[in-house]
Each structure stands twice: as C-alpha cells, then as structure tokens.
Amino acid sequence: xxxxxxxxxxxxxxxxxxxxxxxxxxxxxxxxxxxxxxxxxxxxxxxxxxxxxxxxxxxxxxxxxxxxxxxxxxxxxxxxxxxxxxxxxxxxxxxxxxxxxxxxxxxxxxxxxxxxxxxxxxxxxxxxxxxxxxxxxxxxxxxxxxxxxxxxxxxxxxxxxxxxxxxxxxxxxxxxxxxxxxxxxxxxxxxxxxxxxxxxxxxxxxxxxxxxx
Numbered sequence: 001x002x003x004x005x006x007x008x009x010x011x012x013x014x015x016x017x018x019x020x021x022x023x024x025x026x027x028x029x030x031x032x033x034x035x036x037x038x039x040x041x042x043x044x045x046x047x048x049x050x051x052x053x054x055x056x057x058x059x060x061x062x063x064x065x066x067x068x069x070x071x072x073x074x075x076x077x078x079x080x081x082x083x084x085x086x087x088x089x090x091x092x093x094x095x096x097x098x099x100x101x102x103x104x105x106x107x108x109x110x111x112x113x114x115x116x117x118x119x120x121x122x123x124x125x126x127x128x129x130x131x132x133x134x135x136x137x138x139x140x141x142x143x144x145x146x147x148x149x150x151x152x153x154x155x156x157x158x159x160x161x162x163x164x165x166x167x168x169x170x171x172x173x174x175x176x177x178x179x180x181x182x183x184x185x186x187x188x189x190x191x192x193x194x195x196x197x198x199x200x201x202x203x204x205x206x207x208x209x210x211x212x213x
Contacts, residue, residue: 001012002063002165010124015114016184080086084109085202086101086102086103087102087210088100088101088102088111088203088206088207090199090203091179092191093179095181096181096182096189096191097191098172098179098180098199099179099180099203099206100177100178100179100180101177101206102177103177103178104173104178105131105172105178108180109171111206111209112133112202113133114205115202115209116135116202116205117206119201119202120210121135121137121162121201122135122136124136124166131168131170131171131172132168132170133168133169134166134167134169135166135167135198136164136165136166137164137167137194137198138163138164138165138194139194139201140163165185166184166185167183167184167190167195167198168182168183168184168185169182169183169202170182180199182195182196182198
C-alpha cells in the first residue's frame with residue numbers, strides 16, 4: 001500500500017513540477033525585466049537625460065554677415081587714392097599768391113610742418129584748430145658753417161645782424177586741395193617781398209621731400 005502511495009506521489013510530482021517551474025521562471029523574469037527587448041520593440045525612444053555637469057550649454061550662432069555684391073561697388077575712388085601722387089604748385093588767387101597741395105588739410109599740415117623743420121625756420125606757435133603756424137623768418141640770415149670758427153663765435157654772441165619778422169602760415173582747406181597762405185603780423189596776406197620768399201622757401205622744401213619719397 002505504501003509502495004502504491006509512493007508511486008502515485010512520484011507521478012503527481014512529475015505532472016505538477018513542469019507547471020511550477022514555468023510559473024517560477026515567469027515570476028523571476030518579472031523581477032528582472034528585459035530592457036533590451038523593451039528598447040528594440042519600443043515605437044518611441046525616450047529622451048536622454050544627462051546630469052547637470054555633463055549637460056551641453058547652448059551656444060548661439062554668430063549673426064551672418066551679409067554678402068556684398070562687388071558688381072555694385074564703386075571702386076574708382078579707392079583706385080584714385082592708391083594712385084594719387086602728392087603735388088604742390090604756386091598759384092596766384094584773387095587774394096594772394098598761395099601754395100596749392102592736392103591733399104586734405106590734415107596731411108597738408110604735416111607736409112608744411114616738415115618743410116619748416118627742413119629749412120630750420122623757427123616755429124613760435126602752432127594752432128591745429130585754426131590750421132596756422134606762427135614763425136620767425138629772416139631771409140637774409142647767414143647760416144653758420146661748420147668750417148668757420150669765426151662765424152660760430154659771431155652767432156653765439158648774437159653779433160650777426162638779424163631782421164626776423166613774424167609771419168602766419170595759414171592752411172585753407174577746399175574740397176580737392178589745400179591752399180597755404182603767408183600772412184604778416186597784422187594777419188594781412190603777403191604776396192611779395194620777404195613773405196613771398198618765405199612761401200618759395202616752403203615750396204622748395206616740400207618739393208625736395210616729395211622727390212626723396
């Protein structure tokens with residue numbers, strides 16, 4: 001009798017164990033879901049969430065620089081400025097004899113200042129806002145030569161005769177050029193005598209500078 005009960009119990013175990021095994025596997029799988037299958041068969045991929053320290057900051061793109069159609073750009077003025085050659089000439093106007101420089105007043109101011117220094121003409125004062133140099137000039141002043149000791153002594157002790165006069169060199173700007181005018185101490189335009197000699201001296205110095213460029 002006991003033997004029959006054992007056989008019956010063994011058969012029952014053979015029948016029930018497969019069901020229990022299947023149920024147990026399902027239970028274990030439910031504890032550890034297969035994320036790989038969820039990812040493969042998911043219709044929408046969830047957004048990737050990064051930690052704050054790994055987050056990429058948004059960088060704004062620089063504004064696009066508009067293109068310039070060179071076909072509609074007038075390059076004539078640019079070419080003229082590159083090929084332009086500085087020139088100076090003496091012109092008689094209705095007011096006085098002037099030097100005419102084909103440059104704006106800013107550049108002409110530097111050209112005249114350099115010419116005065118080249119001729120060792122003493123600049124007493126200068127006013128850039130009025131475009132005016134005030135100078136002391138004597139056309140008959142004798143220059144001291146390096147090989148003349150006696151001339152040097154006379155110059156040091158002021159024994160040379162001096163006939164210096166004060167002149168104002170005024171620059172007047174126009175659209176295409178600048179006029180350089182010499183005025184006396186009363187601010188009257190000078191077109192003869194020592195004033196004209198001073199103008200010619202400045203012109204010669206400017207021409208020498210331009211020739212050396």
